[in-house]
Amino acid sequence: MVEQVEVSIRASSIEYAIRDVVVPAIELEKQGHDIIRLNIGDPLAYDGLPTPIHMIDEYKNALDRQNNGYGPSYGLDELRKAISLSECSKGWDCNSDNVYVTHGVTEALQVIFAAFLQENDTVLAPGPHYPPYMAYPQMYGAKTVEYRLKSSDNWGIDLEDIRRKMNDSVKLLVLINPNNPTGNIATRFEIEQLIEIAEEWPKCTIIADEIYDGLDFSNSFISVASVSEKVPVITLNGVSKVYFAPGWRIGYMAWHDPENRLSLVRDGVERILRSRLCASTPAQYGYLAGLESSHDWLSSHRALTEKRMNYCLKRINEIDGISCESPQGAFYLFVRLTKPEHFKDDKKWVLDLLHQEHVLVVHGSGFSPEFGAGHFRMVCLPQISVLEEAFIRIERFLSS
Ligand SMILES: Cc1ncc(COP(=O)(O)O)c(C=O)c1O
The missing domain is CATH 3.40.640.10 (Type I PLP-dependent aspartate aminotransferase-like (Major domain))
Structure with missing residues (x-):
């Protein structure tokens, strides 16, 4: 048995929830599943929001x-x-x-x-x-x-x-x-x-x-x-x-x-x-x-982001078991799990959603164990057709 070199406590205690949840998602993708990724705040990962x-x-x-x-x-x-x-x-x-x-x-x-x-x-x-x-x-x-x-x-x-x-x-x-x-x-x-x-x-x-x-x-x-x-x-x-x-x-x-x-x-x-x-x-x-140079291009990027954000808010309001405050900026929704059994273990909820419905979001406790628990974060950046499918899956998961 080869003896393992010790890792520093500094490094081994680092967590980055947004990318940590990708590890099980990659496993599922290797098995041939199509994952809807709503975890990362990268507009380039989605259609319609290119670098100028x-x-x-x-x-x-x-x-x-x-x-x-x-x-x-x-x-x-x-x-x-x-x-x-x-x-x-x-x-x-x-x-x-x-x-x-x-x-x-x-x-x-x-x-x-x-x-x-x-x-x-x-x-x-x-x-x-x-x-x-x-x-x-x-x-x-x-x-x-x-x-x-x-x-x-x-x-x-x-x-x-x-x-x-x-x-x-x-x-x-x-x-x-x-x-x-x-x-x-x-x-x-x-x-x-x-x-x-x-x-x-x-x-x-x-x-x-x-x-x-x-x-x-x-x-x-x-x-x-x-x-x-x-x-x-x-x-x-x-x-x-x-x-x-x-x-x-x-x-x-x-x-x-x-x-x-x-x-x-x-x-x-x-x-x-x-x-x-x-x-x-x-x-x-x-x-x-x-x-x-001129920033005129930004208004159309912002309008598209806002349109997708509003669509997400509408769908969240229609679904029993989740709710969300209306964001005034950025491109995230921090969604509350309103049922007590989901609220108490948001990471499990996120992993179960991933395994059962192949939608990847990030557990709220990854953004704050104290004040973010009982939530999940999703980005509103994908095209509406992708968001539509994501919410169909989230709704089915919540009613299952
Ligand atoms: C609040 C905040 N600050 C900084 C960053 C990262 O910025 P950069 O890409 O310039 O390192 C992010 C990325 O999501 C962020 O949300």
């Missing part, structure tokens, strides 16, 4: 020009400039030196956590949330504590819960806006209150993950940095969702630090960025084209 062609052309032109070398560690100058102008248009004074281009928002998170967090520090993140906010901080000896989003109030922020959970160990207070998985968009009042709470804790920085900002059906999105006068805010965004190119792996962080509290940690971030070389050079040119 002018962005693809610029990516290709960069390849043809041999822009295939390493780029600057903080991003191409012209891209940093375009990002800063885009952030300025959201109402705050963003200079291109405040922008760092990364290998997606996911890399930005890793860099931020590595630079900010020490043993026993806390990240206070919404529950439910995008899983890396829970998975990564523990790698640095820190922990994530969740503040409650109110399921009974369209997943609005429980500000009292934040007040209760704030203390000196909270280095990062996270707002995901629009939220994944709930689709809720924070109101101005909620943002102002969140900033007011953070103001009482001088070691606290706000992380504003705004990667779905252009997918706002209610026209109510407000950038957190545009509201904060003192508290540092790091805005995260990128090409993945609103520019429909998640496979390019380009994102950014934009630092708003009105009182210059973050110069030490920023030096740490820059050191990490230099040590990991750079983000993909040709993909940055593709993103640049997206930022600099």
